[in-house]
Every structure is written in C-alpha cells, then in structure tokens.
Amino acid sequence: MNVKEFYAAIDGDYEGTLSRFLSEERVKRFALKFEQDPSFSQLCEALKNGDVGEAFRAAHTLKGVCQNLGFDSLYRISSEITEILRGGSLNVDQKMPALKTCYGTVMTALRALKED
Template sequence: MDIRECYEKMGASYDDVLQRMGSDALVERFTGSFLSDGSYQMIADGIEAKDAETAFRGAHTLKGVCLNLGFQKLYEVSAELTEALRDRELKGYEEQFAAVQKQYQITVEAIREWQQEQN
C-alpha cells in the first residue's frame, strides 16, 4: 500500500493534501506523525472524567489536525463533535463521539497498514 492508497482507504483526498503540502515526503511525514497526536485521547479522557472543556479542546484540536492532513471524513465527524461540545456541556454528544471513534479507527488502521508495508 502506498500513501495514496492509505488516503483512499481512510476516505481522504490525497491530491488535495499533496497540493497543499507540496511533496510526497511531507505528506508521508505528517501522516505518520498523526499516530502520536494526543487530541483523540484528550477527547476520551475528558469524557471519562466528565470534563467537557478538555473534551471540547481535544475535539477542536483533532478537527484542525484532520483539516491540515486532508483526513476529510475524520475532519467532518470531529467538526460535528466540536459543535456538540461547544457549550462545554456533556449533553447530546454521544452520537457524534461514536462517529469519531469509528472514523478514527478506520484512519489509524489505514496509517498502520501503510507504515507496515513501508518496513
């Protein structure tokens, strides 16, 4: 699997991110570094601790990271979760968080598969 196929598997547009970043090497570097991004865990930790502010900051950060990396599907669901948490209350966010969890898994699995095939 090459990086383009990785993007296709996660439902993202490689051409869009390549145009924005300018080189395959940059796309590959930043895509690989996504696995160490802590924003998804921040959402989960905030929800578990009943800390809406932390969950909101995590969702907002994840949304921005996904926008920059061209992870369109994860961006869309994280944007919806960000809006559900905007009032800093943990009410009515469950459906959006479930969608983020699902798409996050798809994204991470695609990146891991791509990385394994690079080694």
C-alpha cells in the same frame, strides 16, 4: 499501501493535501505522525471525566490536525463533536461511536502505510 491508497482507504483528500504540502514525502511523514497525536485520547479522557472545556479543546485540536492532513471524514465527525462541545453540552454519545470507528480506520490504514 502507498500514500494515495492510504487516503482512499480513509476517505481523505490526497490531491488537496499534496498540493498544500508540496511533496508526497512530507504528506507521508506527517500522516504517520498522527499516530502519536494525543488529541483523540485526550478527548475520550475528558468526556469520561465530564470536563467539557478540555473536551472541546481536544476535539478542536483533533479537528484542526485532521483538516491539515486532509483526513476528511475524521475531520467532519470531529467538527460536529467540536460544535456540540462548544455550546457547553457533553451530549456527544450519538456521535462518538462514529468517531471511534473512523479513528480506528485511520489507525489501521496508518499501520499499513508504515509498512509500505
């Protein structure tokens, strides 16, 4: 899977990201780094512990990283969760399955991208 195909697979913004990052090589390098980004697991951990402050921070970081990388659909869902958590509510159960599915799609696509 090449970079363009990867962005298509995850419903991301290939053109926009390329124009901001200036080279496809850089886009790919940073997209691959997303595998090591801890904010998703930090979010899950914080929700399990009922720590709304930490959950907000993790969701916010996830949102920011996705926005930078042009991972649009993951960005949208993490934004929605960020806004719920910002208000101090832990009531994100309805949104979390979608986030997990979307995150899974991105991780699968990343593995395919890496093999390219």
